[in-house]
Amino acid sequence: MSEPVPYLDLRAQLKPLRAEIDAAIARTLDNCSFCLGPDVAQFEKDFAVFCGAQHALGFNSGTSALHVAMRLLGVGPGDEVITTPYTFIATSWAISYCGAKPVYVDIDDATFNLDPNLIERAITPRTKAVLPVHLYGQPFDVDAVAAICRKHKLPFVEDAAQAHGAKFKGKTVGSLGDIACFSFYPAKNLGACGEGGALVTNNAALAARAKALREHGSTVRYHHDEVGYNYRLEGIQGAVLGVKLKHLGRWTRERQRVADRYAELLGDTPLKLPVVAAGNESAWHLYTVRHPRREELKKFLDANGIGNAVHYPLPLHLQKVYAPLGHQPGDFPVAEKAARECLSLPMFPELTDAQIQRVAAVVKDFFRS
Numbered sequence: 176m177s178e179p180v181p182y183l184d185l186r187a188q189l190k191p192l193r194a195e196i197d198a199a200i201a202r203t204l205d206n207c208s209f210c211l212g213p214d215v216a217q218f219e220k221d222f223a224v225f226c227g228a229q230h231a232l233g234f235n236s237g238t239s240a241l242h243v244a245m246r247l248l249g250v251g252p253g254d255e256v257i258t259t260p261y262t263f264i265a266t267s268w269a270i271s272y273c274g275a276k277p278v279y280v281d282i283d284d285a286t287f288n289l290d291p292n293l294i295e296r297a298i299t300p301r302t303k304a305v306l307p308v309h310l311y312g313q314p315f316d317v318d319a320v321a322a323i324c325r326k327h328k329l330p331f332v333e334d335a336a337q338a339h340g341a342k343f344k345g346k347t348v349g350s351l352g353d354i355a356c357f358s359f360y361p362a363k364n365l366g367a368c369g370e371g372g373a374l375v376t377n378n379a380a381l382a383a384r385a386k387a388l389r390e391h392g393s394t395v396r397y398h399h400d401e402v403g404y405n406y407r408l409e410g411i412q413g414a415v416l417g418v419k420l421k422h423l424g425r426w427t428r429e430r431q432r433v434a435d436r437y438a439e440l441l442g443d444t445p446l447k448l449p450v451v452a453a454g455n456e457s458a459w460h461l462y463t464v465r466h467p468r469r470e471e472l473k474k475f476l477d478a479n480g481i482g483n484a485v486h487y488p489l490p491l492h493l494q495k496v497y498a499p500l501g502h503q504p505g506d507f508p509v510a511e512k513a514a515r516e517c518l519s520l521p522m523f524p525e526l527t528d529a530q531i532q533r534v535a536a537v538v539k540d541f542f543r544s
């Protein structure tokens with residue numbers, strides 16, 4: 176059998192950067208700047224520039240950044256936030272952590288992103304915000320969401336955890352909503368050597384309050400104005416992220432190369448390939464294809480050493496934790512169908528052409544068999 180192709184190969188990314196990362200970590204140790212500190216401050220400046228935004232704040236995860244984003248918008252018990260049922264659960268956690276209710280609307284079949292046409296009828300007097308996701312690295316329809324939010328005087332938050340550097344009509348995500356949140360979980364497009372996240376905004380007042388909430392709700396040490404958290408980014412992670420950020424543009428172009436090659440090689444198979452909406456540049460966090468025989472295809476890839484993963488097998492409205500919301504199968508049919516059909520193929524910047532060809536060959540074998 177040919178060499179297996181891993182779903183993700185973090186070693187391949189780390190290897191050429193190892194000396195630089197070792198030096199960055201050593202500097203943090205020498206400084207003893209373990210929580211926030213100068214490397215985090217520098218990374219925050221650089222990441223804000225990368226996003227084309229005024230302020231970026233390091234958090235200890237994308238989930239905590241999202242949580243604080245909801246707090247900044249005053250989301251509390253009894254409130255509603257309109258969001259997508261087809262994402263990683265952390266998007267909804269942010270709402271639940273505030274005692275508010277996630278109000279789901281279905282997704283667009285082509286892009287997997289929240290369908291803006293469905294937002295308006297979900298708005299009630301309790302709606303506090305809209306929280307869509309740039310899923311798999313592809314921007315949601317920012318203009319459509321922004322227009323509805325403007326009309327109803329609602330803020331919106333970009334969950335950009337999968338979309339570092341993605342572009343909507345030429346503009347980098349992260350600066351398009353009232354707030355944007357990123358994850359630096361190791362498998363994300365920009366990953367720490369551990370956990371990390373960022374909250375990005377152009378609003379100085381929101382940034383100042385986010386900074387306080389991140390650090391126990393205090394601006395003056397040992398004086399606490401509101402209930403805060405320990406959500407600080409570690410100094411070591413800031414140092415690592417500073418090194419990696421310099422390579423992110425190149426990595427995104429490599430992901431685009433992989434996506435283009437898959438499109439060439441898989442274009443004549445029965446798979447439904449990812450569609451990038453006009454005007455969008457995906458960050459290609461994932462390369463997620465669709466087919467009704469997903470389970471069989473998955474088994475075939477497994478048996479032939481081709482890494483793969485299902486994002487996501489169960490939409491959020493059907494998760495046990497959200498049973499109290501009272502949803503039924505059929506409530507969001509587009510998301511449910513996507514959950515049955517989706518399969519993510521190997522996607523990372525270091526994927527070689529031989530590996531891509533091997534993936535394509537096995538997929539073609541499946542449809543011949």
Ligand SMILES: *Cc1c(COP(=O)(O)O)cnc(C)c1O
Pocket residue numbers: 236237238239262263265266308334336337357358359360371372
């Ligand atoms: C990864 C992810 C998060 C959470 O980020 P963590 O850093 O793992 O807490 C939130 N939303 C989406 C869409 C994600 O993919």
